[in-house]
Amino acid sequence: MISFSEIASSVHQWLNSHLSPAWVLTVEMVIVGVAAIALFALLGLVLVIMERKVAAYMQIRLGPNRVGPKGMLQSTADTVKLLVKEGITPAGADKFMFNLAPFIAMITAMLLLAPLGFAKDFQIWDLNIGVLYVTAVSSLSVIAILMAGWSSNNKYSLLGAMRSGAQIVSYELSAGLAIMTIVVLTGSLQLSEIVESQRNGWWIFKGHLPALIAFVIFIIAVTAETNRAPFDLAEAESELTAGFHTEYSGMKFALFFLAEYINVFTVCAIGATLFLGGWMPFHIGNWEGFNHVMDYIPSSIWFFGKTFFLIFVIMWFRWTFPRLRIDQLLDLEWKYLLPISMFNIILVTVIAIYHLHG
Amino acid sequence: MNGSTIVFYLLGLMSIVSAVLSVTSRQIFRSAIYLLFTLIGIAGLYFWMDYQFIAAVQIVVYVGGIAVLIIFSIFLTQQSGEQLPEVPVSRAVAGAIAVMSGLALVLVLMDRYGFSGLSDPGPAPSVAAIGEKMLDINGYALPFEVVSILLLAAMVGCIVIAMRKKSQV
Amino acid sequence: MFIVDYIKSIYGAMKSMGTGMKRTAYYFTHHKEIITEQYPDNRDTLVLPERFRGEVVMTHTEQNEHRCTGCTACELACPNGTIKIVTKFDISPEGKKKKAVDKFIYHLELCTMCNLCIEACPTNAIKMAQSFEHSVFDRSQLTKVLNQPGSKLEEGVE
Numbered sequence: 100m101i102s103f104s105e106i107a108s109s110v111h112q113w114l115n116s117h118l119s120p121a122w123v124l125t126v127e128m129v130i131v132g133v134a135a136i137a138l139f140a141l142l143g144l145v146l147v148i149m150e151r152k153v154a155a156y157m158q159i160r161l162g163p164n165r166v167g168p169k170g171m172l173q174s175t176a177d178t179v180k181l182l183v184k185e186g187i188t189p190a191g192a193d194k195f196m197f198n199l200a201p202f203i204a205m206i207t208a209m210l211l212l213a214p215l216g217f218a219k220d221f222q223i224w225d226l227n228i229g230v231l232y233v234t235a236v237s238s239l240s241v242i243a244i245l246m247a248g249w250s251s252n253n254k255y256s257l258l259g260a261m262r263s264g265a266q267i268v269s270y271e272l273s274a275g276l277a278i279m280t281i282v283v284l285t286g287s288l289q290l291s292e293i294v295e296s297q298r299n300g301w302w303i304f305k306g307h308l309p310a311l312i313a314f315v316i317f318i319i320a321v322t323a324e325t326n327r328a329p330f331d332l333a334e335a336e337s338e339l340t341a342g343f344h345t346e347y348s349g350m351k352f353a354l355f356f357l358a359e360y361i362n363v364f365t366v367c368a369i370g371a372t373l374f375l376g377g378w379m380p381f382h383i384g385n386w387e388g389f390n391h392v393m394d395y396i397p398s399s400i401w402f403f404g405k406t407f408f409l410i411f412v413i414m415w416f417r418w419t420f421p422r423l424r425i426d427q428l429l430d431l432e433w434k435y436l437l438p439i440s441m442f443n444i445i446l447v448t449v450i451a452i453y454h455l456h457g
Numbered sequence: 458m459n460g461s462t463i464v465f466y467l468l469g470l471m472s473i474v475s476a477v478l479s480v481t482s483r484q485i486f487r488s489a490i491y492l493l494f495t496l497i498g499i500a501g502l503y504f505w506m507d508y509q510f511i512a513a514v515q516i517v518v519y520v521g522g523i524a525v526l527i528i529f530s531i532f533l534t535q536q537s538g539e540q541l542p543e544v545p546v547s548r549a550v551a552g553a554i555a556v557m558s559g560l561a562l563v564l565v566l567m568d569r570y571g572f573s574g575l576s577d578p579g580p581a582p583s584v585a586a587i588g589e590k591m592l593d594i595n596g597y598a599l600p601f602e603v604v605s606i607l608l609l610a611a612m613v614g615c616i617v618i619a620m621r622k623k624s625q626v
Numbered sequence: 627m628f629i630v631d632y633i634k635s636i637y638g639a640m641k642s643m644g645t646g647m648k649r650t651a652y653y654f655t656h657h658k659e660i661i662t663e664q665y666p667d668n669r670d671t672l673v674l675p676e677r678f679r680g681e682v683v684m685t686h687t688e689q690n691e692h693r694c695t696g697c698t699a700c701e702l703a704c705p706n707g708t709i710k711i712v713t714k715f716d717i718s719p720e721g722k723k724k725k726a727v728d729k730f731i732y733h734l735e736l737c738t739m740c741n742l743c744i745e746a747c748p749t750n751a752i753k754m755a756q757s758f759e760h761s762v763f764d765r766s767q768l769t770k771v772l773n774q775p776g777s778k779l780e781e782g783v784e
Contacts, residue, residue, distance in 0.1 A: 121460060157650040161662040196490065228509045228584055235513040238521025242493060245528050249486050261532055268525060272612075288584055419650045420643070433619035435636065437612070 103399055104220035131223055135212055139361055146360040147174040149407075150414055157418040178353070186349035189252060196250035201347065201354035204243035208361040210236045214290050215368050218378050218399035222291060229290035230278055233369055234271070237324065240362060241267040244326075244333065247355070248343040259342020262425055263333030267324055269432045274320035276440035280313040280447040281306075281373045294377035301376035307455065309447040314374045316440050321366040322413055323428070325359060329420035330428060363410060371405035378402040464505055472498030483540045486531050493524040510584055679739040679754040682709075682732055684772040691780040692773055694751035696727035703746035708736040726779060730772040735765050749783050 110130070114123045148163070148171060155162025163170030188194055214229040216222045226232050241264055248260020282288060284306055285296045296302075302310045323330040334342040344355045371377060378398035382390045423431070449455075472495050479491035496519040503512030544552075582590075590596040653659055665672060674680075686692050696713045714728035730752075744752055752772065762768060 124460070153654070156654045156657065156660075159653050159659050159661050161660055161664075164664075193484070193487070196487065226509050228513050231510070231513040231517070231584075235516035235521065238517060238525075239497075241525055242490075242520070242528075245525070245532075246490060249528075249532070257532065261529070264525060264529060264532075271521070415647060415650060415654075419646045430619070433616055438616050438620075439636075441612070 102221075102397060103218040107221060135209060135223075138212070139209070139357065142364055143357045143360055144174045144178065146364065146410065147177070147356075149410070150360075150417075153411065153414045154418050157415070181350055181353040184349035186351045187346075189346050191252040192346065193250035193252070196246050197346070198351070200243050200247035200250065201351045201358075203246060204240065204358040205354045207236060207239045207243060208358040208365065210239075211362070211365040215365070216290055216294055216372060216377050217402055218397070221399070225289065225291050228288045230282060230288045230293070230369075230373075233365075234275055234278065237362070237366070238267070238271055240358075243355075243358070244343050247347070251343070251346040253346055255339045255341075256343050256345050259333045259339045259345075263326055263343065265425075266326070266330060266332065266428060269429060270320045270323040270330075270436075273316050273432060273436040273440045274324055276437075276444055277313040277317035277320060278369075278373060280309055280440075280444055283444065283447050283451050284310070286451075290372055290377070294372060294379060297376040297379050300382065301374065301379065303374045306447070307450060309443050309450060310374065312439065312443045313447070314370070316436050316443070317370055317374070318409070318412065319431075320436065321370065322416055323432075325362045325366060325413075327359075327363065327413060328417040329422050331417075331422060332425055332428060363413060364406065367409035367413065368402070368406045370409050371402065375405045375409075376401075377405075461505070465502070468498050468501040468505060471495075472502070485534075485541060486528070489524065489527050489531055492527070493520055496520050496524060510582075510587060674756045674758075678756050678758075679741060680756045680758040681734055681739075681754070681760065682737065682743060682752050682772065683755040684730060684752050684774075685750075686774055686777055687780060690774060690777045692727075692751055692777050693749045693780050693783045694727045694730060694773060695749055695779065695783060696725055697748065699746045699748060700743035700752065703742045705740065705742065706736055706738065708733045708738075709743055727773055732770045732772050733768065734760060734770060735768040751783075 111123070111127070114126055118126065151173070152162045152170075154160075163173035166172045166176045188197055211233060213224040214222065214226050214232055216225075244263045244267075245260050248256040248258075248263070251257075281293065281302055284302060285293045287293060287296070299305070303314050306313075326333045332342075333339075334344065339345070344352055347355060378401050380390075380393040380396060380398070380401055382393060475491040475494035475498065479488045479495060482488045482491060496515065500512045500515040500520065503509070503515055591601045592598055663672065684692050684694060696711055698711050698713075701709045701711050710731040710733075711727060712729040712731065713725055715723045716726040718724050739754070741754060744754060760768070
């Protein structure tokens with residue numbers, strides 16, 4: 100069976116036999132870059148149409164159904180529209196910052212792609228601090244929002260940026276603590292090792308109650324961190340007229356929009372890696388027959404399946420719950436999520452010390 | 458000159474240029490953003506040296522924490538959108554002298570000791586090694602624990618303040 | 627007890643979140659519930675609700691008879707002057723003069739479909755129709771005369 104890792108290694112060998120090592124590295128970097136951009140474009144198209152369809156079915160509507168079969172080309176048409184639109188910079192804006200902000204948002208989203216294990220032995224950069232890297236880089240995404248909000252010279256944008264800043268800074272704590280529980284159980288920050296540690300069962304199953312609590316907290320916290328409903332106060336259409344991207348139009352708006360969806364994908368991929376075993380197939384104990392059948396499904400399908408399941412859950416949240424008020428939002432974090440996750444981490448430490456996990 | 462050197466000079470250039478811009482910019486928000494780029498450039502240098510843990514900590518603490526705090530306080534400041542007043546000549550001269558003396562110090566040190574560099578810097582310490590050193594009684598156990606208690610106290614304090622009932626205020 | 631209340635509030639939140647998500651999941655999996663009308667594709671099969679108000683029409687029998695006596699109750703009931711009734715005097719067979727409707731003028735462009743004229747009508751002469759495709763190129767086309775030319779009052783309607 101063809102796997103991503105085999106393709107990667109054969110490309111590597113072919114390049115090595117034809118070029119000098121320095122050129123191999125350059126060419127491989129270019130290939131990775133192009134692949135990342137292609138993945139971005141594809142994910143943007145897929146996630147937007149998925150969001151709209153999920154939203155429609157949850158609200159007993161049909162959703163887009165005019166462009167292409169069942170409306171599946173709608174997001175492509177929208178992209179073309181955004182590409183040809185004029186990107187206006189407001190007269191009172193800080194022009195340099197205003198035009199820089201969408202690119203910062205995009206670069207941050209791209210950097211987060213590096214440590215993800217898309218399939219068995221298929222990873223751009225297997226850092227030994229993978230999880231910490233993800234936490235670190237995702238804290239950069241707030242910079243783009245703050246820059247956009249400030250430089251737009253618009254009170255709604257500024258308010259949106261401030262809300263988003265307060266939200267991301269506080270929810271990072273509980274997201275970090277939720278990630279820490281898995282790090283405590285695994286004893287490693289490297290994402291490939293975390294996946295490997297789940298060979299005999301995903302953490303959500305063998306980590307007992309603390310892993311489950313951590314998973315719930317993680318999902319809630321990352322929903323808030325990616326500024327999605329019910330925590331979308333930063334863009335709150337009905338009160339802030341889209342918040343920090345009020346003044347953006349055309350492709351610059353599209354970059355923010357794309358970055359949001361890529362961030363959703365990345366955090367869901369991290370969640371899938373930490374709690375649902377990354378590309379590890381689903382195994383039940385010693386049931387050999389069942390396990391063999393599961394092994395036949397390619398690892399990339401397992402990874403993307405789990406990630407898209409989590410994305411669906413986050414979309415499900417979005418189209419079920421109404422938006423929180425800012426004080427309710429901070430209440431939820433400081434009164435509930437943070438104390439619970441602190442107790443949770445004590446619990447999980449006890450489990451890890453006495454080796455109660457499988 | 459190989460690729461690694463080019464990357465080093467690019468990162469160094471980014472840090473220095475944005476550092477200079479940060480002190481010369483007349484808009485305080487821009488200064489903060491340039492400061493942030495300087496810090497990112499330094500984190501990039503750590504990555505370049507393969508000290509990934511320190512690089513990530515640099516980003517978490519300085520970029521994600523301190524820079525965001527600075528930007529927040531700028532947002533909350535009155536009239537922060539206006540241009541800063543022109544720097545008086547006396548202060549500019551004093552600043553120049555301070556910079557020059559700092560530079561002179563560095564140059565003297567470089568002249569005396571040179572850039573010998575370690576013949577074999579050895580592999581970057583793993584996270585596990587750092588952790589063991591932190592909790593080693595002969596290592597940094599005491600400062601580490603003191604800092605941890607401080608941070609824990611801060612976090613508990615936040616929760617206590619947040620959970621206080623309205624009537625008690 | 628503080629801690630009991632705390633856990634209770636978490637449990638309550640989880641439960642109500644579950645209720646909400648169960649509902650949306652039900653809709654997500656039950657496509658039969660979809661209420662979207664594919665207008666104008668389904669123009670031929672479109673079924674409007676019984677109480678939908680499209681415009682005011684006057685009912686006429688096959689003998690081109692209507693039930694309007696020209697009492698102007700609808701004109702008085704209309705809040706925004708949509709209806710204007712021009713009356714005339716018919717000569718009855720006994721030679722008596724009798725007031726009757728000459729032109730029932732209805733300004734569709736002013737009408738808010740409030741249904742007050744229909745409620746006010748003592749003889750059930752007018753009703754709400756379900757037609758709703760009212761766009762025209764000239765607004766003068768929206769001023770309509772509801773009684774058909776040559777129509778007369780139905781026998782026995784006073």
